Amino acid sequence: MRKLVPLSPHPLYVARFIEIRDGKHRVVRGRLVGIHHQISTQYQALEAAAASASLQTLVPDPACAEVSDALRACYEGQTKSLQALKTAIKSTQPPRLLKYCPMCGTTLPRTFDHYVPSARFPEFAVHPLNIVPCCADCNSTKSDNWLDATGNRQYLHAYTDSLPEATYLYATMHELSGYNAVGATFTLVRPNAIENLAWALIQSHFERLRLLDRYNDLSNDEIAEILADSRIYLNSGGQNVRAFLTSQAADREDAHGKNHWRAVLLRAMAGHSHLENWINPSCVPTP
Numbered sequence: 001m002r003k004l005v006p007l008s009p010h011p012l013y014v015a016r017f018i019e020i021r022d023g024k025h026r027v028v029r030g031r032l033v034g035i036h037h038q039i040s041t042q043y044q045a046l047e048a049a050a051a052s053a054s055l056q057t058l059v060p061d062p063a064c065a066e067v068s069d070a071l072r073a074c075y076e077g078q079t080k081s082l083q084a085l086k087t088a089i090k091s092t093q094p095p096r097l098l099k100y101c102p103m104c105g106t107t108l109p110r111t112f113d114h115y116v117p118s119a120r121f122p123e124f125a126v127h128p129l130n131i132v133p134c135c136a137d138c139n140s141t142k143s144d145n146w147l148d149a150t151g152n153r154q155y156l157h158a159y160t161d162s163l164p165e166a167t168y169l170y171a172t173m174h175e176l177s178g179y180n181a182v183g184a185t186f187t188l189v190r191p192n193a194i195e196n197l198a199w200a201l202i203q204s205h206f207e208r209l210r211l212l213d214r215y216n217d218l219s220n221d222e223i224a225e226i227l228a229d230s231r232i233y234l235n236s237g238g239q240n241v242r243a244f245l246t247s248q249a250a251d252r253e254d255a256h257g258k259n260h261w262r263a264v265l266l267r268a269m270a271g272h273s274h275l276e277n278w279i280n281p282s283c284v285p286t287p
Contacts, residue, residue: 001105002257004158005092007085007128014043020074020081020126028070038063039071042123046116050129050160055116056153064123071122075114085126086112090133096255101135102158103142104209105260106218109133115157117144132158141209154204161201166191168202169259171219171268182278184219184265186212215261222265230279241279245270 007013017039021032032039038061049055064071075082089112090098101109113134116124124130148154156163168191171184188206190199206212229248230241238244249266256263269275 001102001156001163001260002097002255003160003162004097004102004132005094006159007089007092009047013047013128014040016081016085016128017043017074017126020079020085023079023081024070024073024077028073031067031070032074035063035067039123042121043127046124046127046129050157053157053160055157055160056147056151058116058121060120061123064121068122072118072125075118075125082126085128086131089128089131093133094255098133100256100260101138102132103134103138103155103205104211104214105256105262106214107135107137109135111136111139113139113142115146115155117146119144129159134158138209148204152204153201154208156201156205163202163257163259164191164194164198165258166193167258167264168194169261169264171215171261171265173268173272175274180282182223182274184216184223184268186215186219186261186264188212211261218261219265222262223269226266226269227279230275231281234279242270242275245275 018036021029024032042061042064045058046055049058098109101107103113111134113132114125114130115132116130118125118130121130142155146154168188169186170189171186173182173184175182188203194202226245230245233244234241245266249263249270252260252263252266269278272278
């Protein structure tokens, strides 16, 4: 998985909030204007915490809590300025990056998650660093449960958490019935270069979202597609199917990161000694 690109802070994030706020009904707008100083201060706190990867240290503001309904209405009511913000967030991303949800890497990101829950921090309901494109599965699974019992974050923050370049996701290929069926199982393996806190966050993210189970469930269909592509490649005159799959893996890594599950699966298949046997049309994914 690869980090998302944060929306440019020019104009200031709080200026984007003001634009959305000023498009609301005058009663809602008046309540929010009355606590603008507190909202602005909280915006600065979020931006500082994001820059230092310490979002878990944020403290709710009582004045903002008193107008929670008005603050959340800024997100829940569809306005042109809110839609423009969402469009800007998506348009900022490099081509292909949002082909997959940045939290799981498996499906289209058709929703947005409030990383810091708006139920507790309504002042961040439309803060660009707190609106993360994601899929419905990740959004509903994460919900408002972003910290563990000890106050540590349980999920990677797509804009600010730097994922290590080292490989930590692996696919192990397995066969049944003399190469006539092939499957894969994904595992996490900690590289020496990853520090304890960073590794704990990665593990928690994978466990809470059940990513290994999701990758395992999807692997059969992916293997079938990869083998079909390999047959097409060979039938079209291709000579080196291992190089073909390796180049596909490198392409996925460039777009989605070294530990994107499909890139990992492609490399595992390309490097397996029985690949040519699997390309036989009689070979099917394991049940």
